[in-house]
Amino acid sequence: MATTATTTATATVTAAAATANFVPTPTPPHPLPAAPPALRAPSTLGPVKSEAPPTPSSSTATAAGAEDPSYIITVPSYSAWFSFDSIHDTERRLLPEFFEGEAAAASGCRGPHAYKYYRDSLIRRFRARPGRRLTLTEARRGLVGDVGSVRRVFDFLEEWGLINYGALPSGSKQAKEKREEAAQQSSLPSGATVPRKLCTGCRTVCGLAYYACDKADISLCTRCYVNNNYRPGLSPANFKRVEITEDAKADWTDKETLHLLEAVLHYGEDWKKVSEHVGSRSEKDCIARFIRLPFGEQFMGPKEDRMGFENNDDNSDEPGADVSKRLHLTPLADASNPIMAQVAFLSAIVGSDVASAAAQAAISAQSRVDLNDGEIETSINSTKEEESSHTNGGSVNDLLKEVAANARAQLEKERNSIEQSLSNIVDVQMKEIQDEICRFEQKEMLMEKERQQLNCLRDLLFTDQLAVMQHQQRTPAVVTECKGDEKPKPVVNMS
Amino acid sequence: MKTVSLGASRPSTVYFRMPTRDNLVPIRVDVEVDGQRYRDAFTWNPRDPDSEIISFAKRTAKDLKLPANFVPQMLQSIQGQLAEFRSYEGQEMQIKEKIVPLKIDLRVNNTVIRDQFLWDIGNLDSDPEEFARTLCDDLNITDPEVGPAIAVSIREQLYEIASQSVSVMREKQMSKKGRRAPEFSSNSKAVNNAVDLFKYFGSKGSVIRKRKEWYLYEPVVDVVASEEDGKEEVNNSSRPKKRAEEEKVASLQSL
Numbered sequence: 001m002a003t004t005a006t007t008t009a010t011a012t013v014t015a016a017a018a019t020a021n022f023v024p025t026p027t028p029p030h031p032l033p034a035a036p037p038a039l040r041a042p043s044t045l046g047p048v049k050s051e052a053p054p055t056p057s058s059s060t061a062t063a064a065g066a067e068d069p070s071y072i073i074t075v076p077s078y079s080a081w082f083s084f085d086s087i088h089d090t091e092r093r094l095l096p097e098f099f100e101g102e103a104a105a106a107s108g109c110r111g112p113h114a115y116k117y118y119r120d121s122l123i124r125r126f127r128a129r130p131g132r133r134l135t136l137t138e139a140r141r142g143l144v145g146d147v148g149s150v151r152r153v154f155d156f157l158e159e160w161g162l163i164n165y166g167a168l169p170s171g172s173k174q175a176k177e178k179r180e181e182a183a184q185q186s187s188l189p190s191g192a193t194v195p196r197k198l199c200t201g202c203r204t205v206c207g208l209a210y211y212a213c214d215k216a217d218i219s220l221c222t223r224c225y226v227n228n229n230y231r232p233g234l235s236p237a238n239f240k241r242v243e244i245t246e247d248a249k250a251d252w253t254d255k256e257t258l259h260l261l262e263a264v265l266h267y268g269e270d271w272k273k274v275s276e277h278v279g280s281r282s283e284k285d286c287i288a289r290f291i292r293l294p295f296g297e298q299f300m301g302p303k304e305d306r307m308g309f310e311n312n313d314d315n316s317d318e319p320g321a322d323v324s325k326r327l328h329l330t331p332l333a334d335a336s337n338p339i340m341a342q343v344a345f346l347s348a349i350v351g352s353d354v355a356s357a358a359a360q361a362a363i364s365a366q367s368r369v370d371l372n373d374g375e376i377e378t379s380i381n382s383t384k385e386e387e388s389s390h391t392n393g394g395s396v397n398d399l400l401k402e403v404a405a406n407a408r409a410q411l412e413k414e415r416n417s418i419e420q421s422l423s424n425i426v427d428v429q430m431k432e433i434q435d436e437i438c439r440f441e442q443k444e445m446l447m448e449k450e451r452q453q454l455n456c457l458r459d460l461l462f463t464d465q466l467a468v469m470q471h472q473q474r475t476p477a478v479v480t481e482c483k484g485d486e487k488p489k490p491v492v493n494m495s
Numbered sequence: 496m497k498t499v500s501l502g503a504s505r506p507s508t509v510y511f512r513m514p515t516r517d518n519l520v521p522i523r524v525d526v527e528v529d530g531q532r533y534r535d536a537f538t539w540n541p542r543d544p545d546s547e548i549i550s551f552a553k554r555t556a557k558d559l560k561l562p563a564n565f566v567p568q569m570l571q572s573i574q575g576q577l578a579e580f581r582s583y584e585g586q587e588m589q590i591k592e593k594i595v596p597l598k599i600d601l602r603v604n605n606t607v608i609r610d611q612f613l614w615d616i617g618n619l620d621s622d623p624e625e626f627a628r629t630l631c632d633d634l635n636i637t638d639p640e641v642g643p644a645i646a647v648s649i650r651e652q653l654y655e656i657a658s659q660s661v662s663v664m665r666e667k668q669m670s671k672k673g674r675r676a677p678e679f680s681s682n683s684k685a686v687n688n689a690v691d692l693f694k695y696f697g698s699k700g701s702v703i704r705k706r707k708e709w710y711l712y713e714p715v716v717d718v719v720a721s722e723e724d725g726k727e728e729v730n731n732s733s734r735p736k737k738r739a740e741e742e743k744v745a746s747l748q749s750l
Contacts, residue, residue: 117628121639135558140537142639144624144646146519147551148543 073130076161084120087112091119095156097149118143118153126163133164212240252281252289260286261293294338360396367403509619511583511661514653516620518542520580521650526568533565536647538624539573541580548573580654588661593617597652599714603644606636610714614649616656623649634716 081088092099098115121143126134140150157163252260256278263277263286271283278286347355512518519538526533535555539548552569556562599610610630615621627646636642704712 125639137555137558141535141643144627144642146517146538146540148540148547151547151551151554 073127074166076165079160079162082160082162084123087116090160091115091156095152097152114145114149115153118145118150119157122150122154122157123162130166256281257289257293260290264290294341363396363399363403509588511586511588511657512619513650514616514619514621514657515650516622517624519650520577521647521654522573522576523647523651524569524572526565526572528562528565528568531561531565533559533561533569536644538643538647538650539577541577545574548577583658583661586661586665588657588664595656597649599645599648601641601644601648602719603641604638605719606638606641607717607719608634608636608641608645608714611712614653616653623653630714634714636716 075082081090087099095115098112122134122139125139125142136151136154139154140147143150154163259278260274260281263274267273267277271287275281275283275286281289350358513520518541520541521536522539523536524533525535549570552566552573556565556569593616594613595616596611597614599608601608623646626649627642630636630645631639631642
């Protein structure tokens with residue numbers, strides 16, 4: 001059957017079809033930019049790519065060496081990532097049951113190998129008769145595996161237009177809308193960057209919390225748990241509720257932040273109205289978000305010194321009652337440096353004289369506290385910037401220069417002392433080593449002496465032995481039988 | 496080499512499940528409504544929620560252009576088989592290291608396939624799907640529907656054996672309560688069919704079959720060209736007949 005033969009046509013994207021068929025919304029989930037006039041051929045037909053000219057108008061490319069007549073297979077541009085040789089991220093993301101957990105290591109009916117087998121056979125089957133809609137039943141009858149998994153792969157492929165694209169007998173508009181819906185729905189779970197928890201029961205994303213079972217390593221979403229949709233061997237008591245962190249939900253978009261700021265501007269502290277204005281955020285969320293904004297902290301009340309402002313108490317008692325001041329504040333307040341923003345705000349509220357006095361006091365305090373710190377440079381610089389907007393420049397600059405010079409001198413001194421002590425240490429160690437050497441030398445000498453003495457002794461012994469032997473030989477020269485000197489001969493033998 | 500004692504050395508008791516890597520249930524549906532008949536066999540994952548069954552039934556009916564009154568019967572059939580499977584699930588079964596002969600005798604569209612082979616029940620990592628895929632590839636079977644049919648057939652036989660072992664277990668437990676019934680009291684088919692490994696792999700046996708028995712274990716694939724019914728098929732290839740006779744003789748000899 002033709003399914004086993006390689007595909008005989010290339011996939012092209014006809015620009016007209018692409019723009020007509022897909023409405024801007026399904027950019028969905030995949031990060032690749034979709035370029036409508038892109039020409040995409042499955043990688044199994046490498047040589048064909050170079051032939052086909054990428055013209056913007058609808059173009060066709062014929063495959064080389066095919067028995068069947070060539071025909072066009074269109075693949076929507078948002079599925080341009082597909083290739084027979086590999087598994088793309090989009091697939092891994094949207095069908096995690098084949099790729100995550102134990103499935104990743106397994107094969108058989110789970111596992112990437114199985115996924116590839118289903119996917120390739122489904123697509124090949126469809127492409128053998130592209131005009132005709134491939135039904136799930138027909139497809140799964142030809143695939144070895146459990147129908148649930150096949151159905152999921154089939155749905156995925158159909159949704160992404162890799163199957164049954166353009167071959168829809170049941171009113172193309174309807175199906176298009178469904179596909180867009182499905183694409184959007186699928187984009188929702190994949191929009192979250194936090195790794196999602198999948199329910200082993202229904203294979204959908206669990207929402208806020210899921211139920212984990214120790215006995216059988218199953219986690220269910222709330223719906224499955226409530227529906228008792230698990231093995232009969234388990235009971236509800238075996239399940240524990242586990243909350244999912246809500247980070248994924250708390251991504252404030254820029255739009256929402258803008259709304260929030262506007263609302264706070266207009267309504268002040270009336271959080272009810274603020275949350276209404278923002279729309280989909282509760283009061284608590286709004287307050288929390290506002291506080292976390294770069295300038296929002298100042299509205300919280302008296303806080304710790306950050307810049308060493310000593311006479312700051314008056315300033316912080318103005319929890320944003322002044323709308324006009326806040327208006328002035330907004331351009332600077334959006335600065336990414338939170339300290340700058342704070343400084344800007346406070347100086348705006350307080351007035352230039354008090355701010356400059358405060359700055360001076362801060363600088364002197366800092367110079368007293370940590371002169372050796374290199375960071376003083378940056379803080380000095382930042383205060384310097386701020387001070388430049390005020391008129392009291394001169395004396396402060398001199399003071400700053402002196403302080404800087406002082407700091408440098410101190411630094412030098414420290415370095416020198418460090419070097420000195422290092423060399424001291426080295427000297428001491430050298431001395432120690434030399435002493436050791438001396439001692440060893442002495443020991444060697446002693447040993448030499450002893451050796452010599454030993455030699456002398458040996459010589460003496462030798463001479464003694466010789467003497468004894470000679471002596472013995474002389475006396476038994478009379479007695480011929482005597483050979484060695486082992487036993488004292490009885491005098492009787494002497495004859 | 497010393498003889499290796501195999502067989503009922505270490506029976507392990509596990510909760511009921513299909514003795515395969517994936518715990519999938521074979522389902523056979525045979526529904527007849529108003530003269531129209533729908534027969535199908537497929538593998539189902541019992542962990543899929545019940546909502547899946549309903550949507551699957553509806554979708555199948557839609558794809559095959561069956562009238563809507565098929566759906567409730569299909570549903571009933573599928574759910575009944577699943578419920579039966581689940582009823583076994585809470586119980587224990589005993590898995591010995593048994594090797595059982597499995598048979599395949601199917602006709603799928605125009606392809607007839609017959610085969611017999613030995614399967615290790617004790618291997619909980621076995622994979623009928625992979626076996627089916629490999630078989631089809633090796634025999635160059637072009638019809639893609641043969642694969643699933645083989646897999647389902649194997650699974651059905653394994654399911655049968657597994658469910659029998661559950662009842663064996665139950666009998667044992669019951670008999671333990673009362674008097675000491677003799678061990679060989681169970682008369683299930685599976686036990687009788689189990690090949691005595693010791694005899695095969697004993698001191699004189701070898702793992703390799705005798706040459707004259709090879710043809711018994713080869714798979715036979717016939718493609719029926721015409722659309723006549725089964726009688727013609729037997730006439731076309733005389734081998735199956737001869738084989739069937741000789742199979743019986745051989746099995747009597749070996750056991």
